[in-house]
Amino acid sequence: MELKDSLNLVKERIARAAAKSGRRWSDITLVAVSKTVDSDTVRRAFELGVSDFGENRVQELNKKISLLPEARWHLIGRLQSNKVKDVVGKAVLIHSLDRWSLAEELDRRGQREGVEVPCLLQVNIAGEEQKAGVDPNEVRNFLESMGQLKAVRLHGLMTMAPLSDQGERARPIFKELLEIKEKMVKHRYINVDMRYLSMGMSQDYEVAIEEGANLVRIGSAIFHPD
Template sequence: MQAAAQRAGRAADSVRLVAVTKGVPEARIREAMALGVLDFGENRIQEALPKIAALGPGPRWHLVGHLQRNKVRRAVEGFALIHSLDSVLLAEAIARRAEAAGRRVEVLLQVNVAGEPRKHGFALEEVSEAVRRIAIMPALALRGLMTIAPLATDAQTARPIFRRLRELRDDLRAQWPGLDELSMGMSDDFEVAIEEGATLIRVGRAIFGERPLQPST
């Protein structure tokens, strides 16, 4: 992280590590906490909630996987930042639940920069209107944008994806100055993401190793 930030002429503390703990047991998370990691990401709410309860108030939990509307209540209760807001309808559902709970929930818009048909997220041409509608919801705090680059063997292929997201965020900030965060970069491409302006990187395998295979049912 520090080397990539240095190459980009950025301060190392301008990038925050979100350690993705999908499939990672509580004991390993405690080891990471002892080393100073306090931001953790989970893909699935049902896996996250027992960890959140067991590990107490210290960690800051990020929802980095797809959020279904029928699980909004638990997401609002458990997570400090939702990275994967991918529709206005979902935003409205989160806002209703947050308002009922007396909370203001921090969110990022997920953008499908590459236009991959199997991935969630707003298309590039939809983002401006989505920001206009979501930024005025009083129970939501829209903090920035998130993307997932296409899988590739060469991390450099992700560079134009990350650069386009940064350019989009910069354009939007002219009207919506609170859009500070760029969540982009995973185990294979986080250095490129940092060079292109990431403020949050979501790294699992590079920290905890390969996840164990789940038994078939």
């Protein structure tokens, strides 16, 4: 399948899923995951209208930023503290804030460089040991602590469901994150807004959107369709 065709198919499915939850295609932010994609293909996707791309590794992120600086680049993989200096001020959104010590390190770097550091709080809804993220019961305390920071801004929540070829299996995970978000928006936390609910990848993004996601990270369905 040609890139244009696979991208159009993904957009159509996003639009249908959004309609089921009373929204439009334009309400959903598509982040095309380009971690295994060469720069020429990424540029073609950009020319086809994709504005946001996601990378797992900081080194690859910076390489592609240098090749396509006009795009919006997201860091979606786990961030080690010693790599903070290489991502602050470059990624438009860090999706993987998964521990308080990382928030503090990002804040120190952001203050040093005089920039805000936009992040999503990663929540480990599924409780998988191999996945990063704060425990659902720790979300409130984390948000309450955000007022201690000066540069980090939290723009929502992110989670990943267990890998499955059946997106429907992920629905309970997505429902739970939505419930957490709805509880949190009832309170005013300093340096926090809940504009993004990031959940859903190639195998389950339609279910995620139906359950309230407004940011999805899609790679293989765009770049490597069956």
